[in-house]
Amino acid sequence: MAVSTDKPPRSKRGSGAPAYTSEWNDWLRMMLLMRRFEEKAGEAYSLGQIGGFCHLYIGQEAVAVGTISALRDDDYIVSAYREHGQALARGMTPRSIMAELFGKATGCSRGKGGSMHLFDASKNFLGGHGIVGGQIPLGAGFAWAAKYRGTDQVSICYFGDAAANIGAFHEALNMAGLWKLPAIFVIENNGYGMGTAVKRAAAITDLAERGAGYGMPGVVVDGQDVDAVRAATDEAVRRARAGEGPTLMDIRCYRYVGHSMSDAPHGTYRTKDEVDAFRQRDPIEVLAARMREAGMLDDDRWAALEAEIAAEVADAVQFAEESPDPDPSELYTDVLAPVEGR
Amino acid sequence: MAVSTDKPPRSKRGSGAPAYTSEWNDWLRMMLLMRRFEEKAGEAYSLGQIGGFCHLYIGQEAVAVGTISALRDDDYIVSAYREHGQALARGMTPRSIMAELFGKATGCSRGKGGSMHLFDASKNFLGGHGIVGGQIPLGAGFAWAAKYRGTDQVSICYFGDAAANIGAFHEALNMAGLWKLPAIFVIENNGYGMGTAVKRAAAITDLAERGAGYGMPGVVVDGQDVDAVRAATDEAVRRARAGEGPTLMDIRCYRYVGHSMSDAPHGTYRTKDEVDAFRQRDPIEVLAARMREAGMLDDDRWAALEAEIAAEVADAVQFAEESPDPDPSELYTDVLAPVEGR
Amino acid sequence: MATLTYRDALNQALREEMQRDANVFLMGEEVAEYNGAYKVSRGLLDEFGPMRVVDTPIAELGFAGIGVGAAMVGLRPIIEMMTMNFSLVAIDQIVNAAAKMRYMSGGQLAVPIVFRGPGGAALQLGAQHSQAFESWYAHIPGLKVVMPATPADAKGLLKSAIRDDDPVVFIEGEMLYNMKGEVPDEEYVIPIGVADVKRVGSQVTIICHSKTVAPALNAAKTLEAEGIDAEVIDLRTIRPLDEQAILASVAKTNRCVIAEEGWPFAGVGAQVADLIQREAFDHLDSPVLRVHQADVPMPYNKHLEKAAKVDATKIAAAVRRVCYRD
Amino acid sequence: MATLTYRDALNQALREEMQRDANVFLMGEEVAEYNGAYKVSRGLLDEFGPMRVVDTPIAELGFAGIGVGAAMVGLRPIIEMMTMNFSLVAIDQIVNAAAKMRYMSGGQLAVPIVFRGPGGAALQLGAQHSQAFESWYAHIPGLKVVMPATPADAKGLLKSAIRDDDPVVFIEGEMLYNMKGEVPDEEYVIPIGVADVKRVGSQVTIICHSKTVAPALNAAKTLEAEGIDAEVIDLRTIRPLDEQAILASVAKTNRCVIAEEGWPFAGVGAQVADLIQREAFDHLDSPVLRVHQADVPMPYNKHLEKAAKVDATKIAAAVRRVCYRD
């Protein structure tokens, strides 16, 4: 089947999917928050307030919202370096995330992690990892722990389309399938690994097919449709909690912006037309349209929401700006456990 | 489908396979040579004449003979540490191999490699590798070189069933499929990785299915039937030479002996009955029976063959025994190119 | 005191710690039904069952990462590498995940995990199976590196490693597994980071660890007959290094030889020599000398292999040199 | 002489060697259509086409091994690691295949391959993207390790590395790519294994490589004003180490400071310090001191990162100490 780079994907379930009307208000708010938060982060980066690598989530909002809304607070989440969206969806505050991007002591990783390494152990948000594919075995490890303890917790692990070609993916998915671990492996398939289209990196473009090699279902999901993402996640979560084993989700989405802040909005590897085509089915617009149809959204509500979120993001930036840097002594802490033990 | 550990595999093609009658004499001789060579190597190991790890090929003879007989002299071969059989099939002399096992200067790797690292560059026999899966990217690399140079050479890469679960397998097969490399990936599926049955190591027991994840055909082959192995290899070679890309062969075979000389003939991980069941369809017997039927073999010919081979193996042992150790100065050679360059 | 092999001492440590803490589990290739490639885990599957003694596919990167993940959420995995040579395919998880998680998370996450298995050379295993990587692991902040040389140290240090709240690379030795020694009957642990004086001496210090401890002691015996009184210090832990023990001994003897199994360039001995010349410069009566493996991949031939390895003769020769007795 | 950036000097070396030898090809992530993550390979796809400038999936272990295989049969691959941090997932192929093939095969096979990419830290890339692994690679017999500090050295050494018949780990620097310097117009190569005196001095030797060369030269300028005349030696090649150049300088100056980017334990500086105390013991007027990164994973915060890194101030302070001027 076509990969998302060729044309916007047609939903496999969008139509058939149950409408999660009661959650739509929260979802719209969260997706819009992600969008505005990332836009501001981009600005702050250009102003030199954020350093290093910064990978924005703009365009992929429905993936984080549709998946994480299906989880319980005690489930585990792990992601790659493009994880601001999942962190927000998990309920980490814009303040704690923006402060981390600014490298401040009040950041979720106390200024030591940065954009690629957001952590909040209290929310089972376990990073933020920079080595492509490295977090996939970690995600399987959380699932292993749940099985070991006999809980019905689920572990969800996010990675990109390009990460499906690295060895860690193969080893982790094989063991997850072999041991029927309660894991959900989410390919955030935005069509490219940096400048390399899926079809130039993978021998098959339908990455979901790889699930079969690991004895797990592989499902293709329309990542522009938050309802479809949620419906597919509900089924994966059900399987995992029921002890039926892991699921591989190939969620077709798209990033509107460059790979990172150091990459052009659309390089030579894709056309502006392609980007615009995807913007036609913007995940926020798709949900907003449904809500308008259902009478749940009008221009006033929308304006109010934008204002509310603008204020929230501005507050996060101000908080980050005003927060202190870590104390110089922090350079040497957290390497090992304090000698007394923790 | 069942894995070879459950019961002897029924051939997928044995019946339909063309009979390579003109080659049967050579094949029988070679398989018997492997069997007797390995039996002698086992003895020499017990006598302390061979050291380190020594992995015998006994029971898997039809795999090496059926595959390598389909190749040209300019094709590339690479294998793991259980490679004595492939080395013999490639025409390396029993003398040069036995001398290497003895660590002598006359060995195919000049005594520096040992049982796990047999090399003969002049025959494009490129090792003998000890890290599970490590040779799979190398095999893809030889295929890459053939494509780069525009020759129609083929690269064949042998590895075990357990190696199909390691990252190198995934990465190499994906690139081979993506770039349509002239490679043949042979899973010598003897049912176990050391003491671990395929079904305890892989989420799916039909490893051939993994070919689909890399855009290449995956074929299951009866490894007790040398004609079937050859027929399947002919097709894989044809595909590769024609530029149609790689093939994954899952050749079901069985090792009668322990994983290595330090492992019991059949440990607790399998039963003597299982071993005996496979011996019922011994690859040498299967071919011998066909030859008898075809009037190509009788007791006298068999006895003569045994005598001939016994002499050849005895000669190899004597040669190894009488050969000198490498000169002490050899410790420091071959680390880097001689300073003049080679 | 019972006399145990190094193997059985490790086995006792594993059993006792698994009995003590239900969060401790052992995972690796052939550790369960096969009782371990080197039988270190013999009997553990029967006692603790398949969730706590877990056979894996051959996928070191994957199960090392599964272990790190399990440790991040509070379990205490012991990940067996059939040999440390195979830890190279897993090293990204050890260095980029285990060693950095606490720091990257601003101290929120601990990774109480042990990566253990035999390191270095055995007999004629060839180039890919005969490598000592302790200097690599000791280079990495966030890791601890422990290398016991005796059954008693092996048991006491493995128990400490399992209870440690940070990732520990615990390197054993195939050639040590059958070594016998006295092991206390009562419960005990040996702290990580503390070297041990295996022989008290006054004229020269021999610093060693793991497989070089026995040859160092043999060399000391030979030298005694020649009137050279050597002190033998077993580092036991490579990282954190017991700098005080090293410097105190050299301050006393004014001479030092370092014996390690691995290759010379940037080996453990390089760090120890650097430490001594930096911190005990005025105490040194002669340069610190090192004994190490020949700087080549390990050859298969047994004579070449023997020539490549450290032994008592080479250590004694180096000691004579630092004592200007050659 | 033209003034070029380090990036363009590398680009010229790649282009010239690919023009010179049809067996040379470049493979790695984003090297072709994207012109390289750091644009080192700009324009090469257009000139040499997709068989010789090859974009890969993210599969370092796999394409490193494909490169080794291609080299075993006579091609001369240049394998780009987007950064050397990612070489950890490929390290088994570099250490167990590339470095050992010649030896294991009894000299039958050469592996003429270059693994290249930026090493060490850039700015605020965090713990997993800011690591210097030169001491790891230099530990391995069978490898050569090259780390140029200037555009001219980068071009001349990369050309030598590509022509070399053994595997070369060629470590660049993201923070060096924009550095400008004079590069000869005519064809030239710089031999591997030869250090370079970047500043002649008489009272103290500063040994450095790669990113520590510029701060070392700055420190030397500062010290000159204080009446301390420092010699600055750029190792350029880490393995094989130019021991003669180091010892000759220390024999002259009797004092030495070693500055390297990486972590202290068993770093390159440990080996150099060990060498000096061993071979120049009687020449030393004070202990050899080392300047290196703080022994912690790299923090993201820019002030913490700056405090963790080597700079001219820290080098100058160490020099004053060995000169007893502090």
Ligand SMILES: Cc1ncc(C[n+]2csc(CCOP(=O)(O)OP(=O)(O)O)c2C)c(N)n1
């Ligand atoms: C092992 C490794 N190799 C290379 C990189 C450099 N790198 C960072 S992100 C990236 C592309 C990943 O693409 P994908 O997995 O599709 O995720 P996306 O960025 O599209 O979300 C690369 C090559 C890395 N971080 N780790």
Ligand SMILES: Cc1ncc(C[n+]2csc(CCOP(=O)(O)OP(=O)(O)O)c2C)c(N)n1
């Ligand atoms: C990366 C790695 N891990 C572990 C080992 C130890 N080991 C050697 S052979 C082997 C079993 C391999 O089984 P399989 O791939 O089925 O090949 P077979 O021995 O059956 O021919 C193991 C675990 C190794 N050599 N390399």
Ligand SMILES: [Mg+2]
């Ligand atoms: Mg992507």
Ligand SMILES: [Mg+2]
């Ligand atoms: Mg097998």
